[in-house]
Amino acid sequence: MSSNDVVGVSEQVHGHLSALAAAIDGLTECDLTGLPGGELTSVMQQVEISLRRAGTVGHRLIVETTERSPPTELGHTSLNKFLIAVLRISAADASARVTAAKSLGTWHALSGQPLPADLPETAAAQRDGDIGADHARAIREVMRKTPHAVSSSDVAAAEQILAELARSATPEDVEKAGHNLLAHLNPDGNLTDERDRKRLRGIRLGRQDKNLMTPISGHLDPEARALLDPILAKWARPGMNNPDDPESPTGAAEHPGVDRDQLAAAAGRDTRTAAQRNHDAVKEALRTLLGSGILGSHRGLPVTTIITMTLDQLEHATGVATTASGGTLPIRDALKMAQRSHPVLVLFDHNGRPLHLGRSKRLATADQRLALIAADGGCTRPGCDAPATMTAVHHIHDWSKGGATDIGVLTLGCDGCHALIHDGPGGWHTRTAPEGTEYAGRTEWIPPPHIDPDRKPRINHRHHPKELLARARRKARARR
Structure with a gap:
């Protein structure tokens, strides 16, 4: 493609985006109270069709991003984390979009030849605006459970039947019909084999809810x-x-x-x-x-539950404590667990950083790691939500370049983020926030120029939700 063609496509895309923004602005400002009652349903349906079709554009953008630039080149360890950072969406939403793009998007071979979608009839139905993300998810789940021994022609026919049904039914209807279809494809239950069981096995832990319960x-x-x-x-x-x-x-x-x-x-x-x-x-x-004790150690520490709480929480026995794996539990439960464990005391300065705990060797001690778990909570790279159990101790100043293994210049980084720190093109750098700044003593990550030309240092607040609330309150007061 020539440079003129690239400019032409860019202008075309931005023209469509401008028209889309103008249309949304117009609908947003339109006084719907003047719309005849008989037209409300029709307008609602037309908006839904447009939103469904917009989802297919999202699939295409995910495909283009993945095939053109691996996530590491964009400064992220995975496509999911790239979407979370760029679009500010939840991890669950990012995972759902990537999964949908993999089965409904048009990918390409190394030669550039387009490959057929895994679920072509479902993809076509969403492009037409007849089905939404929940319909596609229901179809995808039914097809995932199809026994491996079912012929490819029967699999294609089943997907076509479900996609056609979804055009005029609800996702729940598709799911129920899918169960009947699976029973038809395998009436005797003898087509499943070891490959199916390996594919379907798994245990999923959801996020803790407001009651601190985990589904x-x-x-x-x-x-x-x-x-x-x-x-x-x-x-x-x-x-x-x-x-x-x-x-x-x-x-x-x-x-x-x-x-x-x-x-x-x-x-x-x-x-x-x-x-x-x-x-x-x-x-x-x-x-x-x-x-x-039979589980041994993990990242230099005995495999056990590590709980962090403040002195105020300990004295009043109220609030919630955090675990090294990113979970939370009531202080009373934490104190009950502590009755059976070996206590570890960590003292902090006024900036929330652990006091001096130095070492003349490269590897951090278990005590230093415990202090970092309590202080950092997890990976310190901005936007990363990896809990402390998935991290390693990182020298803010590289050990090979004279960096010390002292608690004030150590931090936590997950393996994926740690690999992004290097002196080559696209590498991140770390430093300790200087005194007098808002987060003095915390680890700052400096992005490469292609992510931020100004290379402004960033702090990770994902493991410190109180900081996010405080910042939101300051912004709200400023707007008022």
């Missing part, structure tokens, strides 16, 4: 189920491992140390559901596993 879902393969069943049979028996009953025995029900009479009495008092008993059994089994 869990997924599929266990036959072996994992066979391993879990006997554990629940012994640890989830009525009366065992009941956190609400101080007289309830802990551990396995068949352990020689368990008093039979005590267990029987506890079972008589046990009002938990089977699901609650399973939960409490798994929790106690995990606690026992962590306390056994």
Whole structure:
């Protein structure tokens, strides 16, 4: 493509964007109260069609970005994180968009030849504006569960049927019809094999909600189920491992140390559901596993739960503490867990940084890592949400260039972000925020010129939500 062609395409795209912005401005400012009641439904449907079709443009942009510039060249460790940083969307939204683009977008071979979409009929239906993202997600989930042994022609026919149905039905209808279609494709249930089970296996942990509860879902393969069943049979028996009953025995029900009479009495008092008993059994089994020491170490520290709280929280026993994996739990639960652990005390200066803890060797000590976990909370690269358990200790001033292994010049960085720090083109650099600045003592990351020509230092606030709230309040006061 010549330079004139590039300029022509650029002008064309920006012309369409200007027209789109003008149309949205016009609709936003339009007085809908004057619209006849009979037209409201029609207008709502037309807006929905346009939004659905716009989603296909997003797929094309994701394809172009991925094929033209790997995320590392754009200063990000993955396409998902690139979308989060550029569009300021959630991790779940970014993942959903990338997944949709992979199955509905038109990708290209190394020769430049376009490849057919994984779900061509679904992609066409969304381009027409007849289906939305939820329809496509329902179809994609049904096709993912199709047994590997089903012929390619039957798979194509199934996708075509679901896409056609989606043009006039809801995503829930598509999902229900998909279950019937799967039963039709595999009426005897004998087409699934080991490849299908490997593909479908998985356990998903959702984000903690406002009650600090974590949703869990997924599929266990036959072996994992066979391993879990006997554990629940012994640890989830009525009366065992009941956190609400101080007289309830802990551990396995068949352990020689368990008093039979005590267990029987506890079972008589046990009002938990089977699901609650399973939960409490798994929790106690995990606690026992962590306390056994057989898991060894992870990134220089024993595999255990590391909890951070402030002195004020400790004194008043209120609020929530944070874990090295990025989770939160009430202070009372944290103190209860601390009764069974070895205490580690970290003292901070007024800027929230740990006081001096130096070392003349390259590798940081376990105590230094604990201090950094408490201070940084996770990877310090701006926008990265990797928790402390996924990070390594990084020298702000490179050890090979004379940097010291002192707590004031150490920070946490995940493996992907750490690889972005180098002296070559596109490399990031780190430094400690100087005294007198808003975040003195914190780690500043300096982006390469192609991301920010001014190379303005940046601070990561993802692990310090109070800073984000304080900054939002300042901006709100400034606007008022």
